[in-house]
Amino acid sequence: MQYSVVIADDHLLIAEAIKAVINQFPDYRVLYQVANGMLLTEQFAKQPRPDIVLLDINMPVMNGFETAAWLTKHYPHIKILALSMRDDEKTLIRMLRNGAKGYLLKNTRPDDLHHALDELVQQGFYYPDWIARKMLQGMFAGDSPPEEKATALNDREILFLEYAATELTYKEIAEKMYCSHRTVEGYRDTLFIKLGIKTRVGLVMYALKEGITKI
Amino acid sequence: MQYSVVIADDHLLIAEAIKAVINQFPDYRVLYQVANGMLLTEQFAKQPRPDIVLLDINMPVMNGFETAAWLTKHYPHIKILALSMRDDEKTLIRMLRNGAKGYLLKNTRPDDLHHALDELVQQGFYYPDWIARKMLQGMFAGDSPPEEKATALNDREILFLEYAATELTYKEIAEKMYCSHRTVEGYRDTLFIKLGIKTRVGLVMYALKEGITKI
DNA sequence: GGAAGAAACCGTGTAAACACCGGTCTTTAC
């Protein structure tokens, strides 16, 4: 019995390379690859669907989060293994909440990939120790409804974050947001507390990590 | 006759995967892989040296730029093929200036990789059309005399940029860079002029755009 | 209808960031 895999990654070389690795495993076979989530939905309509989807998080058009949500909604039996460049707790949790059954960093060894695939089909999930640790120390509570919790930012704060990642001063941001500059500094202070940071550079890095602002 | 290849990439899975792809080419063989430039210099001391080095640009400890410069200095006969995530003109030019004989985006097809390797050993370089176009429209004139122009940042400035994208103050950055905090502010001021920006947030955005700092 | 909480606002003080001025020393170029 061979399990089928589909790879979604916009880096063709990487996708092709991972395909080569997987096809070396006797019990797994790569059906096809796509460059983003949108193409995945299209291929699902006209091609056979796999047992497992290897999902890159940073994709254009339809990213890993959206794709994972779409998959769990339409094909809940298909196992999602998230692939990420970064060891980022928030990204991890967000993917798990959106239905990913496993999370793999791209700097893991091929054996780990094989092992993750095996766990996925046997146990139904692949949660190595470090993921369990992150979930415990993290704000992971329920499991069914994909809902935000600790880092719930309102619209004003998100708008402020966009401006924070520019060369505007807080006073200039206040003019654009039609409020007092002390209010803007209030947004900043609550974000400092919520996000556990201390400087404007921290705000910028957060906004970029979360995709609120793009480079 | 087989040509030997060494892969330098901090993403183990990707490195291993690319290795699998290359080992499918009958005329190329991967000797070993390393996770950063520093390890490459170490392995060069005790292991056989390859004909070709596949060099990822975004690596920790010793990045692609530094590694390329080191390679051209100590082993000028070894061909460097740069691997990058982003299609960025400045990065491309900087790598070519540091001695890379070719530049490949990670979203190219495996055939292109094979073709690039062939060109590399036959022609000595691999410059596809789009690179030539970039070089023409860019500020790249001759090939031998390294003439700097618009945005030529030195090592100290680049190191400073990495620290600028953290929550450290300039004083703390100065401690890490073993110099006066006024010197650090000097780096900042010259970068403000060179890059046409006015604030630290501008520095952060620049560093991220150029891949000097990763998210 | 009063408690609880959030959102907007404000004052004050300190630390950091930025602007503009100056200098020495070394390297490179002619």
Place this chain on the structure above:
DNA sequence: GTAAAGACCGGTGTTTACACGGTTTCTTCC
């Protein structure tokens, strides 16, 4: 040998960013 250029360091003053302390107004909820 001198001029030019660049790396490093310094002083001074203004503006911005951040910390800590508040008030008022408006929901929301029981």
